[in-house]
Amino acid sequence: MAILNSLIALIANGAKIGGTLWGAWGVIQFAQSFGENGPEMKQGIWKIVAGAMVIAVGVAIAKIKLSMGTS
Numbered sequence: 312m313a314i315l316n317s318l319i320a321l322i323a324n325g326a327k328i329g330g331t332l333w334g335a336w337g338v339i340q341f342a343q344s345f346g347e348n349g350p351e352m353k354q355g356i357w358k359i360v361a362g363a364m365v366i367a368v369g370v371a372i373a374k375i376k377l378s379m380g381t382s
């Protein structure tokens with residue numbers, strides 16, 4: 312079970328890092344199109360939201376702990 316718990320932790324950390332990068336890219340895209348009010352601004356906002364959702368999934372996955380029950 313230790314291997315599975317390590318794998319779950321790895322996936323959770325990957326999701327958190329990926330969500331952070333995705334959200335940061337959304338902030339960059341939003342900031343670049345700030346004065347134009349074009350479709351890039353909306354895309355930036357949606358990337359920020361998507362990044363936050365991926366981070367939330369990573370946090371939820373991190374809470375999963377597998378254990379071998381003994382009876």
